[in-house]
Amino acid sequence: MEPLLVFPDPPPPALTHALTGAGYPFRPATTSDEATRLEPEDGWAGALICSDDDPEGAAAMCRHLRKRDIPLEPLLLVVRSSHLGSLEPREDLFDDFCLLPLQPGELEARLKHLFWRTGRGTRPELIEYGPLILNLETYQAAIDGRPLDLTYMEYELLRFLATHPGKVFTREMLLSRVWGYEYYGGARTVDVHVRRLRAKLSEEHAALIQTVRSVGYRFGQSRWGL
């Protein structure tokens, strides 16, 4: 079995103990460069990121692993229970989490379940919202069955919006989440991309992206009629 990537280096003793006890091979790394350099030929089997000592570094590592061409999965985050709140805005950065202090056997069980889950491909490679279909594997989009010719940024923006239907995002949130965390550019850039997206969605579906005045943009109808 390929080794797991573990952050940080050295890992907390409890983590090392649990991993060796469960029989999983692993290699620790602290920087994303290290992670790239140490990566086995066939790729990591998964990652186990402990954010206890260095939350910033852990978050950076998660982002790096998920932003690659082939996002690394599964990614298990280990976090102290008092920092549970920090997970909320980062749902997309991990597949499961495990609390410190570790319960005997829990880490092993979670890894097992994660491998089972990801092995069966429960992760959808399609995003569908009404008439819109995004194929995450082929980077193609279609609406009403008609293919859309989207540029890279248009696709990324639409994908991000479509994965959070109903939710309003400010321009700044979109710039940081779609363009990149340290991007600094004019907020009007978002406007222009939204305009092009609306233009490429046919006239009838342009309303899929709504502007919320003084706030930002929202994709799709919010579902709270229900």
Next chain:
Amino acid sequence: MEPLLVFPDPPPPALTHALTGAGYPFRPATTSDEATRLEPEDGWAGALICSDDDPEGAAAMCRHLRKRDIPLEPLLLVVRSSHLGSLEPREDLFDDFCLLPLQPGELEARLKHLFWRTGRGTRPELIEYGPLILNLETYQAAIDGRPLDLTYMEYELLRFLATHPGKVFTREMLLSRVWGYEYYGGARTVDVHVRRLRAKLSEEHAALIQTVRSVGYRFGQSRWGL
């Protein structure tokens, strides 16, 4: 939000406490027949099966929920840490698990992540006061289930008032807290926004915002019923 199906009936106190604390509606059931009979029109939002008291019944419930035409998802299993081993042959019966004794916040975080994973997004953050609902994520408001078309300032004002029901605010307090600390404008601005809000709330609910003469405005009934 549709309620969660919870097993067994009655659930362990810790479970009830965690669920109500997190704000998730739920209905307990002990048999699969009950689960079918109690199921809401739009289906369960998910299931939370506690196998502590009755492992057999819990496993049966999981199988039943997963074998339906439309398998119920997500399904969170709550299990005592000493019984971790019993999970192994049943990977397909649950989407995530949570150990007893419960860590504060863990159940809520797991539910949130589960809902995010299964594509339903996170539980929307709502402010509810009687017939009024404010959705903080989608910037939408509704009363009696009917959506309200509020402008940005109207929404902000209503949100601020609704988060402090019963409390009286002077116009100056509202200007500083809603409009901004360094805002300097006429205090009558508040009046106008209150008027528009009352107009958009239907006639019957206009009294949700009361004027306290010579003082300011108050949202909702004062605690003393008067």
Next chain:
DNA sequence: GCCTTCATGAACTACGTGTGAACCAGGCGG
């Protein structure tokens, strides 16, 4: 009954967004 306070309607102003087009940067082919 007078004075203060608030509601109402309408006019004014300003900000936010849509839109068209120009400007760059990188990639590819001639």
Next chain:
DNA sequence: CCGCCTGGTTCACACGTAGTTCATGAAGGC
């Protein structure tokens, strides 16, 4: 190596909506 082409960013302007102010009348308190 140069120039075109595509895609991303920025700019300028116009328009509409939303926020603010004002004038007036009604209501409440002393």
